[in-house]
Amino acid sequence: MEHIKNDILDYLKDNSFMDTNIGLNDNDSLTQNGIMDSIGLLELMDYICEKYDIEVPEDMLTPENFDSLQGITNLIVKLVK
Amino acid sequence: MRLDAYITEYAQKTPHQIVLEEGKISISYSCLDEDIDIIASSMGDFGHCRFAILAESGIQYIKILMAVYRSANIAIPLPIEFPKFSLEQILDNAHVNNIIATEAQYSRYGEDFFGRFGTVVIVSNNTSVKTLRKNIVNEANNPELRLVLYTSGTTGTPKGVMLSDRNLIANGESIIKVLGINSGDKGALVISPHHAFGNSIIDSHLMAGGAVRIGSMNFMESTFSLIKSGVSVFYGVPSTYRILLRYPERFKKAFENVRTAASAGGGMDALIVKEINELSPGTVILPMYGQTEATARLAYLPPEDVSEFIDSIGKPIPGVMLDVFDDENRSVGPDIRGELVARGENILLGYLDDEIATEKKLINGWMHTGDLAQKLPNGYFRLLGRKDDLIKIGDHRVNPREIEKHIENNTEVSRGFVVPVSHELMGTAISLMVIPKEGTEVDALFSFCRKNLPGYLCPREILFIDHLPLSENGKISNRSIIGEYQNVKNSV
Numbered sequence: 001m002e003h004i005k006n007d008i009l010d011y012l013k014d015n016s017f018m019d020t021n022i023g024l025n026d027n028d029s030l031t032q033n034g035i036m037d038s039i040g041l042l043e044l045m046d047y048i049c050e051k052y053d054i055e056v057p058e059d060m061l062t063p064e065n066f067d068s069l070q071g072i073t074n075l076i077v078k079l080v081k
Numbered sequence: 082m083r084l085d086a087y088i089t090e091y092a093q094k095t096p097h098q099i100v101l102e103e104g105k106i107s108i109s110y111s112c113l114d115e116d117i118d119i120i121a122s123s124m125g126d127f128g129h130c131r132f133a134i135l136a137e138s139g140i141q142y143i144k145i146l147m148a149v150y151r152s153a154n155i156a157i158p159l160p161i162e163f164p165k166f167s168l169e170q171i172l173d174n175a176h177v178n179n180i181i182a183t184e185a186q187y188s189r190y191g192e193d194f195f196g197r198f199g200t201v202v203i204v205s206n207n208t209s210v211k212t213l214r215k216n217i218v219n220e221a222n223n224p225e226l227r228l229v230l231y232t233s234g235t236t237g238t239p240k241g242v243m244l245s246d247r248n249l250i251a252n253g254e255s256i257i258k259v260l261g262i263n264s265g266d267k268g269a270l271v272i273s274p275h276h277a278f279g280n281s282i283i284d285s286h287l288m289a290g291g292a293v294r295i296g297s298m299n300f301m302e303s304t305f306s307l308i309k310s311g312v313s314v315f316y317g318v319p320s321t322y323r324i325l326l327r328y329p330e331r332f333k334k335a336f337e338n339v340r341t342a343a344s345a346g347g348g349m350d351a352l353i354v355k356e357i358n359e360l361s362p363g364t365v366i367l368p369m370y371g372q373t374e375a376t377a378r379l380a381y382l383p384p385e386d387v388s389e390f391i392d393s394i395g396k397p398i399p400g401v402m403l404d405v406f407d408d409e410n411r412s413v414g415p416d417i418r419g420e421l422v423a424r425g426e427n428i429l430l431g432y433l434d435d436e437i438a439t440e441k442k443l444i445n446g447w448m449h450t451g452d453l454a455q456k457l458p459n460g461y462f463r464l465l466g467r468k469d470d471l472i473k474i475g476d477h478r479v480n481p482r483e484i485e486k487h488i489e490n491n492t493e494v495s496r497g498f499v500v501p502v503s504h505e506l507m508g509t510a511i512s513l514m515v516i517p518k519e520g521t522e523v524d525a526l527f528s529f530c531r532k533n534l535p536g537y538l539c540p541r542e543i544l545f546i547d548h549l550p551l552s553e554n555g556k557i558s559n560r561s562i563i564g565e566y567q568n569v570k571n572s573v
Contacts, residue, residue, distance in 0.1 A: 014528075
């Protein structure tokens, strides 16, 4: 679980508007804090599908699953099983 | 008449009618009218003062905007998707002393950011208002000014488009006519309300006594649920439709009861139209063309001509005249290339605090769009590129020379060149070619762009070149840059 979270955090540091000096809490909103926009979220989804060899069902494209570090991590854990 | 007066009118005629919806929240005309009064009273001592608005998309944003109108002040909405330094550039340009913000944005940007303002008003989620400090500076010029929308300013010099009540209402009325909007309609607002297109969705539906459902394009399941919730008019830029069409089955179900799918902000291509037609044959596709300088809209393509004339912008909306002028500002005949010009009650007052730019834009009552065009024999207009270097990236109008200068001034490169390249979802994205110097690192360049440019301007790739991309006559232009890019790609 922790390594998935760190992997997503690294991805965000490299590919989003996130300021690398500012800490991100696990449940902070990525969209409301200006870290991700709609295109960025689609690219993130493509990234996790490829990296973890999963498919995200369309009805799971919700803020609960995609708007925070914790949500994304939980989603991956759920789908990898 | 001011826009907020329509809300008061409907609050009397149809007080219980729902006007705004967002997630599980909805609000009626009478409640909206009362909330606007509460917020407006905090600005009652001001009269015709510039107020920056810092608010995320949502019901609160619309309340604040209408409250600025109701208190007879001037609204300057800040595009919050821009990086902080771009917002600061806009604020420098707008010479604005007052700001009204939501609690969420106040805590996000912090007191440092708000330090520059003499007046700071904070609106909480339950619409209670706190004035942190107050310093009244009245607007001496521009008596008709009501709203300032920024067209560019992600890099380089921002330009504030000044609009009046008359502009807003004239364009709202035209859009209502073209789309046949009535009080039973619910429009979907999933794009930014801080720019002309989003703003026009709010104006036209509220003027018609109808409703607007507010959401975003961030989470597809939520977006499709929003559309399915009884939306009758959906609005998007072409990339909005490209993203939605990635999920054809969902699209089909969600658009089943959507009467009209309207677009603006960039040309709809034939493929998008074909896919929408196949998935939702009952939905009318209505491409529109406009500019912030025209409040929002200038032309539309009538639905019956969408298949045949998708490469044109169609005809002027009611109340607007379009023409094509040559270099001496004389009207030219069909099929001759010139600059598209427009006049009507929706045309801007001018650019904020920039008389020179205003004089170039408005000549003898005609607004010069900067778009090259020709008239077609049937009276429609077809666009033929830009008179200047501006390009559309992800449906945003940008100046590549300003982005290049911004990158050159802030990173370790000798020269940078922005290349428009096609992108599956955005239509057009950016590749960056650079002439490196000692110490140029690709990773550092990418990192700079990600942190300092809005997402749609981040380069998809960075290529090194060793000479200037000059044309045969020794000039650098979009064309010569694209030519050089093709050479580089072909040689790889």
